[in-house]
Amino acid sequence: LRGPAPDLVLCMTDPPIVGDLGVAIGRRFGIPVLVISQDVFPEIATELDRLRNPAVVGVLGGLVGAYLRRADRIVAIGETMRDLLEAKGAPPDRLRVIPNWVDTRAITPQPRDNEWAGTHDLVSPFVVMHSGNVGHAQDLDSLVRAATFLRDRDDLRIVIAGFGARHAEMVTLADTLEVDDTVRFLPYQKRERLPLSLSSADIHVVGLAKGLAGYVVPSRLYGILSAGRPVIAAAEDESETARLVRDVGCGVVIPPGRPELLARTIRAAADGEYDLEEMGRRGRDYVEEEADRVVAMERYRALVRELLAA
CATH class of the missing domain: 3.40.50.2000 (Glycogen Phosphorylase B;)
Structure with missing residues (x-):
């Protein structure tokens, strides 16, 4: 926090506290915050029966809701996830959908009898x-x-x-x-x-x-x-x-x-x-x-340019 100011904070969603730390750093330097949501906490843990303590579930839900409401942009990797994030408090105008990708030049169809x-x-x-x-x-x-x-x-x-x-x-x-x-x-x-x-x-x-x-x-x-x-x-x-x-x-x-x-x-x-x-x-x-890597990277570049120009 004492170093030179970055241009952008980019963070993932695992563990859940990372998003809140990203928002805090963004507010400290007055720079935009981009959160990429690969999964949705705490629901994924509760649905898999990996988390049962209601107090912990409540705390995690509060942490996630806080950064969803405050981040400048949130990327969901699917339309269904976008709807869930909006229901959890993410402003609709800050949500973007960018699917995950694959390097189609690295993974190519090969003969079945290879x-x-x-x-x-x-x-x-x-x-x-x-x-x-x-x-x-x-x-x-x-x-x-x-x-x-x-x-x-x-x-x-x-x-x-x-x-x-x-x-x-x-x-x-x-x-x-x-x-x-x-x-x-x-x-x-x-x-x-x-x-x-x-x-x-x-x-x-x-x-x-x-x-x-x-x-x-x-x-x-x-x-x-x-x-x-x-x-x-x-x-x-x-x-x-x-x-x-x-x-x-x-x-x-x-x-x-x-x-x-x-x-x-x-x-x-x-x-x-x-x-x-x-x-x-x-x-x-x-x-x-x-879903090619080149396509996804261009979507992320466009989103970063949008944030930096704001």
């Missing part, structure tokens, strides 16, 4: 993949349980590539349900291997636990679409994920927490009831036009 698929014996079977965090928000119970309805499909594999707080629990669940022949667990893939690993799936599952619509937007969706692969979005209809998949036509939307319905959708995809290639093409076209 070297990575061959190494992991995934060339022949129909492959359903979750790639990313194995945590509380992804509703992976439903994906593992869906395998119990697909025992007759020796030609199908479910691949969970990643790690996280619930990884051990999901491995145990697959073993307990005796579906460990169908469900395979692989580690996080290095960034340079993602084009190959993502392209090794016939279809991806992007799950979002019930109650999280608008509070979080799975960024892994953009990488999947950049690889030209279709998705099953197991998410509430009002979520940004469901809206995007439905509007773009890059996959199928089903409710979360329905393993039997997820299994039926996987079976339909494996049986050729969807044009998976066309869905993948639509997704790739979308990210090139709307």
Whole structure:
């Protein structure tokens, strides 16, 4: 606070107190404050049952509401999140929507029968993949349980590539349900291997636990679409994920927490009831036009120029 005055304060929303500190610094130097909201506290923690103390919930809600009312601009990463932030006190004229992005030159569509698929014996079977965090928000119970309805499909594999707080629990669940022949667990893939690993799936599952619509937007969706692969979005209809998949036509939307319905959708995809290639093409076209890093950076540059000119 004793150094030279910056031109702009830019802060994220995790932990929640960061936004209030950003606003305090902005007021100290008389400069604009830009908050980028990747998730919404404390609701995301309460919906996942990770935070139960009402006093703590109240304090966090007050902290978040304070910076939402005082920041000069707030970026939401989706329209549903924008509505939630406005309901929490953010002035509508200060809210902007800039979706997350992907480097479409780094993640490009690769042949389905690529070297990575061959190494992991995934060339022949129909492959359903979750790639990313194995945590509380992804509703992976439903994906593992869906395998119990697909025992007759020796030609199908479910691949969970990643790690996280619930990884051990999901491995145990697959073993307990005796579906460990169908469900395979692989580690996080290095960034340079993602084009190959993502392209090794016939279809991806992007799950979002019930109650999280608008509070979080799975960024892994953009990488999947950049690889030209279709998705099953197991998410509430009002979520940004469901809206995007439905509007773009890059996959199928089903409710979360329905393993039997997820299994039926996987079976339909494996049986050729969807044009998976066309869905993948639509997704790739979308990210090139709307969610490429270059596009997003220009939107942020325009927003910063707007703030500095005010």
